[in-house]
Amino acid sequence: MVSIENGAIAVAANGHAAAAGKTIATEGVALPPASQSNGAQPETDPSRKRKMTSLPLEVGTRVNCRWRDGKYHPVKVIERRKLPSGGANDYEYYVHYTEFNRRLDEWVKLEQLDLNSVETDVDEKVEDKVTSLKMTRHQKRKIDETHVEGHEELDAASLREHEEFTKVKNIATIELGRYEIETWYFSPFPPEYNDCTKLFFCEFCLNFMKRKEQLQRHMVDGKKNKVYGQNLCYLAKLFLDHKTLYYDVDLFLFYVLCECDDRGCHMVGYFSKEKHSEESYNLACILTLPPYQRKGYGKFLIAFSYELSKKEGKVGTPERPLSDLGLLSYRGYWTRVLLDILKKHKGNISIKELSDMTAIKAEDILSTLQSLELIQYRKGQHVICADPKVLDRHLKAAGRGGLEVDVSKLIWTPYKEQS
Structure with a gap:
């Protein structure tokens, strides 16, 4: 991510220096570049027989790739594309770093790959060609909470469909306000944006354009709330791996958090909430x-x-599945809120009482306390074991609570359908 001031982009050095050796192709066989002295040595796996490497590399090939830290890491080739002005074997490769989350997948040049480490493991072709991700909200709700890294909650067919459809991020960077931001995941923009690797978002109405000139002269119509909601979903999907994009934004309320200065209100984040759940x-x-x-x-x-749930007089829980970062954030929030109460409370307290006090669903309270090993099951009921020293240790590990909500300033009434 780089900061943009007055139209100039300040780009930090990223360590993508050219490889010391060159790849020489002789009768269809490529000779690998010389080993790099400053990177990790390729791992040796005696169970796999390596062959002389021919170019271009096949989809499914496993190889070591020089990352932004200057070291080599194992990757798998997900996709390849021919360079417009290159020769017959001049390709760039979309790779997944097997040690890291998919958000770090990227296009790399051949010189970033250590061809000494090539292991061919070509994927079988997926028979069912994916045309679109069409999942109803009813189907979506049936998916239980999961650890998003492994997508364990999806059946084999849904997982194959999701991975095939979203395997290559379509937009590499966006410009939003004074920031240029590297995206994390695929987002299903309309077909006319298929040839774009960068989009320019208006931070006020969230319209997106192919060129900066369009951004500088476009009109803002504040009455088009539906368009704003849809554009917000497009933008968010670039950074959320596991959420299905919905076009029926009429079913949701969007709460947008902004930083304000003399130029206006700049969006920093948001959450959406179903009008009726x-x-x-x-x-x-x-x-x-x-x-x-x-x-x-x-x-x-x-x-x-x-x-807001407290104002409604209801207990609440986030829609599943949670992203990896979302799960961490919620675990931290639940931990801080519950342990703070347990630390101050005198006498016995039940799970239901904790739920009534916090508006946190009982199942989330149970799972949180169980993960902290603060709850036991005795004689048919759950018993909370809250040693003060243990509570202090867990609170310290949970970190800071972040910005506080000043409830006295909250002016809000639950949503009611207009007659």
Whole structure:
């Protein structure tokens, strides 16, 4: 991510120096570049027989790739594309770093790959060609909470469909306000944007354009709330791996958090909430944009969603599945809120009482206390074991609580359908 001031882009050195050796192709066989002295040595796996490497590399090939830290890491080739002005074997490769989350997948040049480490493991072709991700909200709700890294909650067919459809991020960077931001995941923009690797977003109305000139002269119509909601979903999907994009934004309310200065109100994040949820969801999607992360805004949005639940007189829970970062944020929030009460409370307290006090669903309270090993099952009921020293240790590990919600300033009434 780089900051943009007055139209100039300040780009930090990223360590993508050219490889010391050159690749020489002789009768279809490529000779690998010389080993790099400053990188990790390729791993040797005696169970796989390596062959002389021919170019271009096949999809499914496993190889070591020089990352932004200057070291080599194992990757798998997900896709390849021919360079417009290159020769017959001049390709760039879209790779997945097997040690890291998919958000770090990227296009790399051949010189970043250590051809000494090539292992061919070509994937079988997927028979069912994916045309679109069409999943109803009813189907979506049936998916239980999961650890998003492995997508364990999806059946084999749904997982194959999801991975095939979203395997290559279509937009590499966006410009939003004074920031240029590297995206994390695929987002299903309309077909006319298929040839774009960068989009320009208006931070006020969230319209997106192919060129900066279009951004500088476009008109803003504040009455088009539906368009704003759809554009917000497009933008958010670039940073959320596991949420299905919905076009029926009429079903949701969007709570947008902004930083304000003399230029206006700049969006830093948001959460959406169903107007009517049969499953007691008090939050559908949540996102803090990368330039504003680690400032407490995500924790603030989570706390705010529970304050709205208290106003409604209901317990709430976030819609599943949670992203990896979302799960961490919620675990931290639940831990801080529950342990703070247990630390101050005198006498016995039940799970239901904790739920009534916090608006946190009983199942989330149980799972949180069980993960902290603070709850036991005795004689047919759950018993909370809250040693003060143990509580202090867990609170310290949970970190800071972020920005506080000043409930005295909250002016809000639950949504009611207009007659």
